[in-house]
Structure formats: C-alpha cells, structure tokens
Amino acid sequence: MFFRNLTLFRFSPAVAEDLNRLDEALAEHRLRPCGPLEMGTKGFVPPVGRGEEAALTHAVKACTLVTVGSEDKLLPAAVVNDELQRKVQKIAEEEGRKVGGRERKRIKEDLLTELLPRAFVRSSRLSTYVDKRHGWLVLDTSSRKSAENALTQIREALGSFPAVPLAPEEGPRVLMTDWLATGNLPGGLTLGDECELRDPATATGAIARCRRQELDSEEVKEHLRNGKQVFQLGLVFDDRMSFVLGEDLVVRKLKFLDVVMDEMGDSHQDAAAEMDASFALLTLELERLLGKLEEWFGLPRPADG
Template structure:
C-alpha cells in the first residue's frame, strides 16, 4: 500500500475519536454494482482482497482505506455512432431531417438500450486518515479524484472539515529559489525532473525536463528570463524520491533502497505483510509531511 502519488488534506478536530468508529461509519458505504441505468457507483472495499469483509487497515490511530469506482464502459464514440445510424435511417426512410428534439429522444432511446449491456470497469484509489496528526492522504495525482474520495468520506461520516493545504510559504517561489541558488535545506537534494513556466499568463511558455541535471546554465537561463518552478524532483533524507508540484501534490513517489531494505522480511501471512507495508508507508509519509510542513509552513486547522 505504498503510495505512488500523494494528494493531502488537513483537518483540525478528527471526525471520530478512534478508527473503529470510522470503520463503523464506512460499513454503510460499501461499494455496489451500478444499476442498469447508472453510469457508475462508488464506495469502499477491503484492503485485504475481494473476499474480505474488513473495510480498513489500522496502524495506531491511522485508518487505511480503498475507495472503488465501478463504472459502465460506454464509449461516447459507440453511442454517437448508433445515434447517427438511426438518424440516417429516418432520413432515408421518411425523406426528412431529424430535428434537435427528436435527436435528443433518439439519444435517450439508444442510451437506455446500450447502458445496461455495457461492461463494468473497476478503479481503486487507496488512502488513509491520520487522526492524531490531522492528515487525509490519497494516492492520486488527480485533484478531482482526491476530492471525490473526500466527498465519499464526508458522506459516510456526516461531516468532515478536511481542507486543502494552505502553505504560508509559496511553494513556487521557494522551489524556484532552490533551482536558482542550489541552496536547499539539509537532507533535501534535487532530482532530475522539473517543470518551468512563465507565470504571466495561463498559456505562457512551458519547459519540462526529465532525466537531466538541474544544476546547469540552461535551467538558470530559463529562470533568469522570468520562468518559475512549478514542479521539481526531490530526494528527501535519502528515504523518499518524488516530484513536488506547486500545490504540494506529489507524483512519482518512490521509497529509496534504504526504506525498501526495511520491508524485506518474511511474514506469517499475507495479511501480516499488508499490515507491515502499510505501517511502513504511514511512518515514512508522516516523516515526509513533517519536513514539508516545516519548509512551507503548512498549518493544521485549529482544533475547536
């Protein structure tokens, strides 16, 4: 359950005092199959496998979960092709054009016929809630999916005042400073990837580099011309490598060999191995967030 991507939210007062109370709330939000006329259904499944009833994995006061979306795979191209066939048939058989209202009715008829027969695809998103430290962590690089997960948690828990990160130190300016001066905090080193943009306009000049030394005159020339760093590859404390974006989401997250060597051990069962890997992921990501919270001054909402 070690994440490949990280999108985080913060909260003050925990939604429940203990993980078992959250598990009880999630029990009413198990995933189900979408109905014949539904495009998708979502909910939670077990981290331990398809046949397991447990909806969470626990380490201390941290609850890991798996959010699942079951969606009918009805491609727009197939839908539009069938509509076009029917419109063409009416034009040929009756010698008239099909108006907008009739075309809309045809679309509804086609949708009603094709949707129940469409295959159901499954996608999983893992994450966890750290009750003691006020973090919701979602393994996705897509803000929309992270918000979907948070919305499902809010539905299950009644309310959940988790919010986006609000750093007091601008990540973009600080990352630009790191690239420009090579003055990085102790324990943090540059990777080989960066995204530089002209911040003046949304469609401004964009430069992406990968597998390239970032300590070069070429990079500094881009910065001298006004571009800023919107994402940069970093290695933190020789334990985690990642690409950090200006919104503090992270992609290409990898544990280094220092961490992976700790995970190489024999376990009594598959469940024990899952528990062990989850505990390791929680500890490493928590340490990572502690560093980022200090660097970018990310406050935790006040506990009222």
C-alpha cells in the same frame, strides 16, 4: 501498496476524534456492482481481502487506510450517436419524414436502455489514509478531481468531514526557486534530476522541462536568471525517497529507495501480514516527510472551533 502520488488535506483534532466511527460509517456505503441501467456506482472496498465480510478499513496505530472504489459503464458517446443516426436515417427512408428533436431524444433514451446492460464495466480503486494524530488526509493521486471525488465519498459516509486544502504560509514556488537557484536546501533534502520552470508573468509564457539532468547546471541557472520560476522540482529526502514536488504541493512520482524497500523483507505469512507491514512502513516514512513539508512551507493544522 506503496503510494505513488500524494494529494494532501488537513483536519483538526476534533475531526480526528470523529474518525473513530469511520469503520461503522463506511459499512453502509460499500461499493455495489452496477445495475443493468446504471452508468456507474461508487463506494468503499476492503483494503485487504474480498467479500462482504472483509473490513473496509485497515488501521496501524493512528493511521487508517481506506479504499474508495467505483464501477463505470464504458459506453462511448460516439457509439450512441452513430446508432442514433442509423435509426433516424432508417425512419427517414422508410417513412419519408424528418425526425424531430423530441423524437430523437426518446430514441436516444431507448438506445441507452438497450445498450447499457451490454456495456463493459471499468473498475477503479483509490487508496487513501487518515493520520488522526497529525491531522493529514493522504490520497494516492495527483489528480485534484479524483481527490475531491474521494473526499466527497468520505464526507457522504460520515455526514461531515471538514478536511481542507493546504494553506502554505511560505509560497512554494518562491521557496523552491530559491532552493534551485542557491543550492541552499533544508537539511536532508537534495536535488533530484528533473524540474519544470515557467515564466510566471504570462499564462502562455515559455516552459522549460528538464529530465535526467543535473539541476545545478549552467543551463538551468540561465533559465532562472531570465525570470523563470520553479513549478515542479525533483527532490530526494534523506536518501530514502525521491519525488517531484509541485507548486501546488502535490507530490508526484513518489518512489521509495532501496534502503526503504530492504526494510520490508519478504517473509510475510499471508497477504494481511504483508499489507500490515507495508502500510506501517509507508505511514512511518510519510510521517517524517509530511512533518518536514509542514515545517518548510508553514502548513498549519486547522484548529478546533
């Protein structure tokens, strides 16, 4: 269950206290199957196990894992429009008249009623956890839209959840550009093998993407001398995890290295024990990384008040 991407929000100590009722609050927002005439449903699903009796949270120390789920009907607009056109054409041929806008709308609504019960259903899951001790909300996605949707679901369940986006005191783009240009990285941090450089002067400026390449090469330095800045940078932290850090401070392509995976072992008795071990290891590793991100970029935790 190791996360592959990290989109981060922060919350205050007072908000952390309110999260003690998370398990109770989620119970009233459990994901239910799509009804015949519904386009989709959203809710929470058990991180471990299945069924109505399975818990909707999984906690290890101060961290609580939550899984946001959705079911969406797959009914492409092109399919509906093609069927609508056939019906409109049939009316024109059989009755010798044009179909007006109001009638087309009614026919389309009837089509949706007819087609929705037969549409395929796509399920999706997004894992997230709250670290109540340090005030982090961590979502396993690089999509801002998906993260905001999941955050909205948690807010609806709790009634209020004032988690806020990161507000760095140090400009990530400037700081990462300096790391790459000088090779002077914080302790424990080394360059990976990919980056994305852009000319920040214009929205349509040149973009240079490097993958599987030595980032201290002359070619990369030439881009920096020409005024490009770092928008994404591959990094390795303490030889335990690699990732690509964006100027939006979203962590992408997160990968735990062999030394971490070896600590997991493979002697777990059941799925619950395996989940417990992997979640504990995940949160322990990320606690160290997030603490360093807070230090490097100045990411203050919101204060109560």
